[in-house]
Amino acid sequence: MGHEIWAIGVDLGGTKVKAAAVDAQGAIRRRLEEPTDVDRGPDGITAQIARMVSELRRESSPSLPLGAGVGVAGQIAKDTGVVRFAPNLHWREVPFRDRLQAALNLPVVIANDVRAATWGEWLHGAGQGIDDLICLFIGTGVGGGVVSGGRVLSGCSNTAGELGHITVDLHGPPCTCGNRGCLEALAGGWAIARRAREAMNDVPAAGVAFLKAARLTGAVTPEDVTTRVVAAAAQAGDPLARLIVDEMARALIAGCVGLVNAFNPCRLILGGGVMEGLPELLPRIEQGIRPAALNAAAEMLSVRPAELHNDAGVIGAAALAFQTFAA
């Protein structure tokens, strides 16, 4: 990377840590990925990230990185970089920014992982040049981030953008969060898996083709592949799988209509594993939004797929470091 300016982006999840050397244009120059050493706690993970960053620095550029941005799957205190609660890591009130800063001897900024991915899509992905946008990531869970008036919204306690937990069906099924009928409880990967199991129990005959399709994809059991299974069965024409996809599309349309009316974005960016596994969803969602959203709220709207895929987190975390530490 010669002597150009660069930053480190880290995406810390409950199963994987990714770290990358990223340039000012958002291009990844070098990347590392390891299983997260959850059992060793905050000290162990700090050491793990420090080791990964050393390796990136050794292999990357003679110049010092500007700093490091870290996206963490959890609730982050904005000004202090304390990880207030990260259920997948089993952390509470960990002063992670300060520890990592000491370990790396670099300035560090910490953000929620989904908000970091929003920074990535905004500055280097499907949202470039747009001042008002929503990123909605539909994977096992549903998360999001909102840019309004050229700023990523943070809210009162830095958790604005929990778009998976807008209520779209007040009589709907329970969500893991304690509410019922959340968008995530109807359209997240875990909810589709739940719905598929329920449907197969209710209508065993109709489930035959569905199960056949499931076997064809090589799926053995559980939740994390079930969206793929449903997608494969739907594409093979299985009526039950199609019904599940239809219900999910309806929930996503209902949720997106509400988000468009509330936030009035210029662009709605849809990403995450479920969206990538069901590419038919995006045009269906766009077509469903148009007649149902307020004309005034949707007239400028474009709906686009996310562009950075699994790299959104590290690219966005590095972009946040650039925003925070560049002179």
Add this chain to the structure above:
Amino acid sequence: MGHEIWAIGVDLGGTKVKAAAVDAQGAIRRRLEEPTDVDRGPDGITAQIARMVSELRRESSPSLPLGAGVGVAGQIAKDTGVVRFAPNLHWREVPFRDRLQAALNLPVVIANDVRAATWGEWLHGAGQGIDDLICLFIGTGVGGGVVSGGRVLSGCSNTAGELGHITVDLHGPPCTCGNRGCLEALAGGWAIARRAREAMNDVPAAGVAFLKAARLTGAVTPEDVTTRVVAAAAQAGDPLARLIVDEMARALIAGCVGLVNAFNPCRLILGGGVMEGLPELLPRIEQGIRPAALNAAAEMLSVRPAELHNDAGVIGAAALAFQTFAA
């Protein structure tokens, strides 16, 4: 008002025009109210407002007002002050700011009426000193406004904050906007009226006490008093009226949970005629939000009644003029 700085606030609705002389602290020094001269069109209404403003100036202060802020029930183009669409006034693409500026010989700023009321509650009402808040006004319709990071959100085409049209029941009844199950379609005054008529048709026996309560309040017929009728009957213990209020409270809780999770406000301000007519709703909504919203999103939240009531529009419009034109 001596020589102090003041501004004019105007609240232009389909039935009434209010105009007021307002000081920098948001206090109304003088006010006027007239029926809106809708039939005479933009020119007639411009002349009507000019006359009202002359009267305010004559009676108010020897000093010139700083400018005028005008809240209009419609969609406003942010930079030009063009009223793009105002259904109650039957206006489309009216260059209202420029016309009014010429007629008043004062600088004018135009905003949507509900966003103007949000400015009022934020700067001079229940939201003073708070950088992240939501105003939700529940009247015949449901409208809102959002302050995030110390700014009123405007969105891509200046319509952010249409919080009455978030979907809370994707299988719910149709809304006037074309969507179904909007918050407004379940909790707005017109929707309560609809629900009350349906319920009385479905269960005539159960509706007896309800109708009795209705007669007691002096109601003769229609939509705009029906929320009062339902409120009176519910307070008199009528089971059907109580059921309607319960359903409405559930919809408001579901909607507010979604808004709290999406925007992470420090404060949720609830106002409008329906809220004022059913004061029991506010504590119920607050108690309903706590267990259902994400802890991280609601931990800093307070829920408060709006404070400016019918004056929010003129006070907010004047506050917007202060923000826009004060040196």
